[in-house]
Amino acid sequence: MSHARESMSRLRRRRPAFWAIAALVLLALLGPWIAPYPPEQQEDVAGARLLPPLTRARAIATVEQRTLIVTHLRPTREGWSFDRAGRRQTLAATDLVSDPSPRFYLLGTDTLGRDLLSRLLYGARHSIVLATLCVALALVIGLGVGAAAGLAGGLWDETLMRGVEIVMSIPRLLLVLVCAALFRPSNFVLLVVLGCTTWTGLARLVRAETLSFRESGPALAARAAGGSAIRLVLRHLVPHIAPVLAVFAALRVADTIVLESAISFLGLGAPPPAVSLGDVLASGREALDEAWWVATVPGVLIATMVLVVRSTARELFRLQDPPSLT
């Protein structure tokens, strides 16, 4: 336990990686509160469609009970004049229900006039939470299978590791795509499928660690004291290999973020109202000739998230094994 605390304090001294991962977790937790608008809000599809980043717009409510998103709003003698959907338009003052309210699109809007920043914040939360849960699931399965194989040995070991090899030989992306398409895509299906395809490498790692741990002092002592196998794993093996698991988990989180976005990008992710970064990217692909920002910004966000998580994994690795990587 004190080992973990020491690692944490050493991690905290590695400022950049620590702050970056803290920011990412905050983003995941606080995204919906930071987001300026609801991610699905379409006030005026024609008016708000593909507004470039840093657009200051106004929302005006008309007597026909429509909301118009307009730019360059100016009062004239008869009422208001503004730009909407690329055309200069005017509206009589009597047609307005209330005063115009401001809209600011920091990263612009997508093809349906939704605020890109809000969608990205929700999408990032979706990616991070889903990836973390998947890896948690994978940790449980991988730890179970690996420890069982390592502790039981013999035929059990042989059978389990053969199973691991079989699952490994089916490509992960294809497996996930098949499952996502054959079973109706949902967050739950994605979670289970991604989790159940991530554990294989982990099981191998845990097995190898278990084999070397089995004959070590603490393990022999615990078995001599008559503890059960589960107790041995949870109380002694897990703390012993926790640092290795942490590195592995961080790397898998990065992979899973990429994979999940790819699946949504291919249209097989969780359906709306779930917002995935892959969905945002796919909508950017449709508007590639009109708007560069919808296709570019989500990619930058995905890459940043992957970079942060991977650097954290690297830092964690260095904490345990300082001389080999400098």
Place this chain on the structure above:
Amino acid sequence: MTGSGPSVEYSRVIGFAGRRLLSAIPLLWGAATLAFILVELAPGDPFDRLREPGVSVRTATRLHEAFGTTRPFVVRYIDWLEGLIRGDLGTSWSYRQPAAGLIRDAALNTLILAGPALALQFAIGLIAGIAAARSRGGLTDRCISLLASALYSIPSYCLALPLTWFLAVRLGWLPVSQMRSIDAAALPVLARLFDAARHLALPCLALVTPSAAGIALYVRDQMRTAIDRGFVSAARSRGLGHRQAELRHALRVSLLPVTALFSVALPGILGGNVAIEVLFAWPGLGRLAYQAILARDLPLILGCTCFWSLLVVAGGLAADLLAAAIDPRAREAQT
């Protein structure tokens, strides 16, 4: 090196290869069975999409009979497995053609994209990694490491969109998608080659960049470790030049783990990067599998999965053999 002659060494490598090949068979069988069971477990009627809304139940039953889906599970499984051994993957439901032929054509197209991409990414990655390791801590090292760390984190489908926007849409230098122009068949040979290269450029660039960056970082780390382990000092003390010592001794040791990397890269890139192929409308294996999945074309899905698994297993095999060929220790450990 022991006293045994080269022929003994070779026969050991062949024996090792034979054992590894044999061990691949149950693996492939397991993967194929797992895929079959998975597809069977899927809920719903696979012909829902083939059927028009007004089609009667009788026609639907006839469809089921025509595709043989009314027979019991075990019979279909054995039938399918038997076909698989003969290389017959059944008839694709959506194309109404033998699935094996479709997969073969798609695999060839993927090879056209993957071959150059694979060669380029390893060439660039190795050169950049070696250059970085040699100028340890210097400007070259820092530039390459920084650039590679950044590029490595960009998934290829994320990179593809800005690249397409800039090079194809904005500048109009390269075509947006497809493998060749519509009128390509009418062009003279050289122009046709140029046309193919232009279509290849964007997907290739998107595939190569992140992978090359990853390889560069890996090679750099491996080579630095190798240099630290004293191979170079030992070689230097034997009177070798610095350059020769680094390249011949440190590089050889650090290439070993890179062969493992090759085995990981091979199925991924040969199997086709699904997102990239879909994005660029490249008629390769990844796109074929994707279309099969969307159409619930079960024979084709199974065919693609099995073919892909074969690639994964073959990649692992190739890496082991490569390692055995380079490193005597790996040979010892495996025999």
